[in-house]
Amino acid sequence: MTVSHSAHWGVFRAEWEGERLRVTPHPDDPDPSPVLQNVPDAVRHPARVARPAVRRGWWEHGPGPSDRRGHEEFIEVGWDEVLDRLAGELRRVHTDHGPTAVYGGSYGWASAGRFHHAQSQIHRFLSMAGGYTQSVNTYSGGAAEVLIPHVLGPFDAVTRSVVTWDQIAAHTDTVLAFGGMALKNSQIAPGGMSRHVERSAMAAASARGTRFVLVSPLRPDLPAAVSPQWLAPEPGTDAALMIGLAHTLLVEDLHDRDFLRDHCDGWEAFREYLVSGDGRSGDHRRSRGRDADWAAEICGIPADEIRSLARRLAAGRTVITVAQSLQRAEHGEQPVWAALALAAMLGQIGLPGGGFCYGLGSLAHYGRVRTAVPVPTLARRPNPVRSFIPVARVADMLLDPGGSYAYNGSDLTYPDIRLVYWCGGNPFHHHQDLSRLRRALARVDTFVVHESVWTATARHADVVLPATTTLEREDIGAGGTDALVVAMKPVAPPYESARDDHAIFAELAARLGFAERFTEGRTPREWLVHLWERTEKALANKGFPAPTFEEFWAAGEVTLPTGPDDGGMLATLRDGGRLTTESGRVQIGSAVIASFGYDDCPGHPAWIPPSDPPSARHPLWLVSNQPATRLHSQLDFGATSAAGKVDGREVMRIHPADAAARGIEDGAVVRLVNDRGACLAAARVTDEIRGGVVQLPTGAWYTPAADDDPTCVHGNPNVLTRDVGSSRLAQGCTGQLTTVQVEAYVGVPPAVQAHRPPRIRQAE
Ligand SMILES: Nc1nc2c(c(=O)[nH]1)N[C@H]1C(S)=C(S)[C@@H](COP(=O)(O)OP(=O)(O)OC[C@H]3O[C@@H](n4cnc5c(=O)[nH]c(N)nc54)[C@H](O)[C@@H]3O)O[C@H]1N2
Ligand SMILES: Nc1nc2c(c(=O)[nH]1)N[C@H]1C(S)=C(S)[C@@H](COP(=O)(O)OP(=O)(O)OC[C@H]3O[C@@H](n4cnc5c(=O)[nH]c(N)nc54)[C@H](O)[C@@H]3O)O[C@H]1N2
Numbered sequence: 001m002t003v004s005h006s007a008h009w010g011v012f013r014a015e016w017e018g019e020r021l022r023v024t025p026h027p028d029d030p031d032p033s034p035v036l037q038n039v040p041d042a043v044r045h046p047a048r049v050a051r052p053a054v055r056r057g058w059w060e061h062g063p064g065p066s067d068r069r070g071h072e073e074f075i076e077v078g079w080d081e082v083l084d085r086l087a088g089e090l091r092r093v094h095t096d097h098g099p100t101a102v103y104g105g106s107y108g109w110a111s112a113g114r115f116h117h118a119q120s121q122i123h124r125f126l127s128m129a130g131g132y133t134q135s136v137n138t139y140s141g142g143a144a145e146v147l148i149p150h151v152l153g154p155f156d157a158v159t160r161s162v163v164t165w166d167q168i169a170a171h172t173d174t175v176l177a178f179g180g181m182a183l184k185n186s187q188i189a190p191g192g193m194s195r196h197v198e199r200s201a202m203a204a205a206s207a208r209g210t211r212f213v214l215v216s217p218l219r220p221d222l223p224a225a226v227s228p229q230w231l232a233p234e235p236g237t238d239a240a241l242m243i244g245l246a247h248t249l250l251v252e253d254l255h256d257r258d259f260l261r262d263h264c265d266g267w268e269a270f271r272e273y274l275v276s277g278d279g280r281s282g283d284h285r286r287s288r289g290r291d292a293d294w295a296a297e298i299c300g301i302p303a304d305e306i307r308s309l310a311r312r313l314a315a316g317r318t319v320i321t322v323a324q325s326l327q328r329a330e331h332g333e334q335p336v337w338a339a340l341a342l343a344a345m346l347g348q349i350g351l352p353g354g355g356f357c358y359g360l361g362s363l364a365h366y367g368r369v370r371t372a373v374p375v376p377t378l379a380r381r382p383n384p385v386r387s388f389i390p391v392a393r394v395a396d397m398l399l400d401p402g403g404s405y406a407y408n409g410s411d412l413t414y415p416d417i418r419l420v421y422w423c424g425g426n427p428f429h430h431h432q433d434l435s436r437l438r439r440a441l442a443r444v445d446t447f448v449v450h451e452s453v454w455t456a457t458a459r460h461a462d463v464v465l466p467a468t469t470t471l472e473r474e475d476i477g478a479g480g481t482d483a484l485v486v487a488m489k490p491v492a493p494p495y496e497s498a499r500d501d502h503a504i505f506a507e508l509a510a511r512l513g514f515a516e517r518f519t520e521g522r523t524p525r526e527w528l529v530h531l532w533e534r535t536e537k538a539l540a541n542k543g544f545p546a547p548t549f550e551e552f553w554a555a556g557e558v559t560l561p562t563g564p565d566d567g568g569m570l571a572t573l574r575d576g577g578r579l580t581t582e583s584g585r586v587q588i589g590s591a592v593i594a595s596f597g598y599d600d601c602p603g604h605p606a607w608i609p610p611s612d613p614p615s616a617r618h619p620l621w622l623v624s625n626q627p628a629t630r631l632h633s634q635l636d637f638g639a640t641s642a643a644g645k646v647d648g649r650e651v652m653r654i655h656p657a658d659a660a661a662r663g664i665e666d667g668a669v670v671r672l673v674n675d676r677g678a679c680l681a682a683a684r685v686t687d688e689i690r691g692g693v694v695q696l697p698t699g700a701w702y703t704p705a706a707d708d709d710p711t712c713v714h715g716n717p718n719v720l721t722r723d724v725g726s727s728r729l730a731q732g733c734t735g736q737l738t739t740v741q742v743e744a745y746v747g748v749p750p751a752v753q754a755h756r757p758p759r760i761r762q763a764e
């Protein structure tokens with residue numbers, strides 16, 4: 001039997017051919033993702049967690065700090081035993097330390113499917129259990145999520161559904177893409193995507209005459225088919241390049257004075273910054289300001305190229321887009337804000353196919369119109385306690401209870417965490433400086449993880465509860481910008497004794513006395529019917545055909561109507577509409593941000609040099625970007641992901657000159673090292689990367705060489721990245737860039753055994 005299913009990388013059909021699961025893309029998908037072919041291995045891979053497992057020390061000696069996490073063997077125990085112990089531990093922590101001592105940040109992408117969505121389940125459970133310390137913002141856009149509401153408007157409203165692919169194909173003359181719009185990235189959309197349109201939209205625009213300018217250290221960040229102009233500035237210097245472009249627009253009188261006067265606020269402060277002292281000369285009056293020559297010195301793009309690019313931007317309909325990667329870095333707020341200022345100077349914000357975009361092409365959700373009715377989702381419950389951290393500050397919190405830090409104009413204090421509960425995420429994938437994360441997690445009393453597979457996070461836990469995958473349960477797949485809603489049907493029974501996250505939480509809720517509130521007396525199927533009803537009612541209210549759940553389920557999918565492609569809230573700005581910012585206009589400067597007094601995020605876009613630039617010891621920039629062959633760490637053992645490795649090791653790209661200087665040959669094993677750690681990788685020598693930069697994607701499961709050697713033999717770049725916030729404004733993740741040395745590996749490289757379970761013993 002063929003069933004329909006949805007994953008973050010696409011909608012697909014699955015059916016068994018003997019022992020092998022055959023997975024084929026949705027027939028209407030014009031550009032399906034190769035990541036789909038990781039799925040067949042997910043059902044019965046040896047990396048699956050088969051039974052509840054507990055760290056021996058925790059089971060035998062009880063909760064408490066331990067540096068044995070990640071080193072000790074596990075004991076398999078029965079479901080009832082482990083749930084009894086865990087319920088007791090939750091009760092103990094609540095009674096002795098209060099609800100804020102539980103960290104349910106639990107950040108992570110989990111899987112498609114709206115009801116069994118792991119984040120929704122854990123947050124519902126922990127809210128009902130009395131509350132918890134939660135996380136705010138994401139690793140994806142942490143800096144932009146705080147900045148953009150100050151300077152433009154609500155993050156979702158002004159980033160999604162404003163400039164669409166259709167508009168670009170029809171109207172845009174120049175697309176200036178900082179960080180590119182890599183097709184590898186737009187394979188992905190949370191909840192699922194039935195039609196990947198980016199490749200064809202870019203091709204259609206290019207065929208009409210749109211010119212694409214790629215600003216990135218990596219040439220593949222825009223498809224070669226659109227013949228982009230490739231500018232490769234030094235990583236982390238985009239804000240300087242943008243300021244140089246802005247200076248040219250100003251001094252050549254190419255800026256839109258009317259737009260700046262009518263729709264912007266704070267222009268004067270930025271203008272003054274452009275023309276005033278640049279730090280090169282002590283004499284303020286002799287300075288030419290932050291002009292193209294100033295920018296060229298910082299970013300490495302010749303000044304005449306900067307000037308001619310500025311002229312081109314002003315010569316037609318231009319859209320400026322900033323990939324999320326630029327803000328996942330120290331001072332990551334600045335390139336986003338500077339790009340907005342540049343777009344404001346061009347005066348095209350709110351025009352079709354023009355103005356400013358955040359993240360276009362970095363996820364398939366951007367650049368599309370939304371569905372006209374809400375898709376089914378499990379509603380969030382309010383957390384009864386107010387305790388939160390910006391998500392990427394997790395290790396700081398665990399290492400420094402009671403410590404204070406600044407965030408978005410407030411001074412906050414880290415809570416004292418005793419129990420960490422993770423469900424649907426992988427901090428040993430997403431967090432920076434993994435040795436530090438290990439030390440941080442050693443300090444808590446109890447670390448609980450629900451996982452389907454033995455990730456490094458599961459291996460570092462005290463209690464590992466085996467979760468089903470979407471392939472083993474029914475659910476509704478929907479994203480909100482893709483019109484298709486998918487009836488996700490199981491293709492396999494639960495693996496060994498795995499259970500649904502919902503079922504695990506329901507069992508714990510029963511032990512803690514709130515089962516009825518948690519389940520509301522519904523079976524999972526009844527929940528699906530309940531979630532569908534909201535969409536069904538919204539369809540009926542708007543006069544659209546409104547299939548019942550039974551009709552939807554029998555059909556396997558339903559196509560929802562979509563909203564108009566009208567430019568959203570930025571288009572209304574031009575007709576006198578007001579934004580939700582402090583002045584109601586675009587904030588080129590912000591008195592509010594200035595009032596916070598942060599020198600790492602002043603009151604207007606600025607160039608702030610990195611605090612850890614390349615040095616004699618660590619001369620290379622490391623770009624650790626999203627992997628082309630999988631979503632983050634998910635299904636790293638799958639066929640597509642495995643095919644991208646060499647002898648099971650992740651591939652690092654390096655420029656021929658940098659390779660030759662180090663005696664590194666294509667395919668050789670290399671060691672990347674800095675003060676935080678080291679990892680191995682396989683070298684790919686290519687001139688598609690800027691000199692002085694190496695690139696190693698995220699997602700290889702962290703695999704330490706030995707108990708006493710944290711070198712990752714598999715190629716996880718987060719052993720190297722720095723665990724610091726973007727600035728005091730947003731405290732966002734800065735994992736994208738760091739500096740390293742790279743050397744040829746001498747000797748026989750250790751074999752990679754990343755996807756094996758840890759040592760597990762049956763309980764006596
Ligand atoms: N150096 C560096 N680091 C980065 C980034 C970077 O650019 N550079 N990017 C960052 C970004 S943008 C992001 S979004 C994060 C991503 O970080 P994560 O979202 O944490 O990464 P995933 O690998 O998607 O982790 C999801 C985990 O959930 C598990 N899972 C899937 N479905 C279920 C389920 O139904 N139930 C349960 N219990 N578990 C499930 C999967 O097996 C997997 O281990 O990484 C960040 N880290
Ligand atoms: N295949 C695949 N696609 C994904 C994901 C995945 O795991 N796999 N993850 C998804 C998620 S959660 C997110 S948030 C998005 C993230 O979207 P992004 O953050 O935009 O994606 P990245 O691939 O990390 O970075 C994009 C490109 O930016 C370039 N870059 C890095 N540093 C700089 C710099 O300083 N300046 C300039 N100009 N360019 C720079 C790099 O060459 C990199 O390839 O991707 C999504 N798409």
Ligand SMILES: [Mo]
Pocket residue numbers: 139140141
């Ligand atoms: Mo992300």
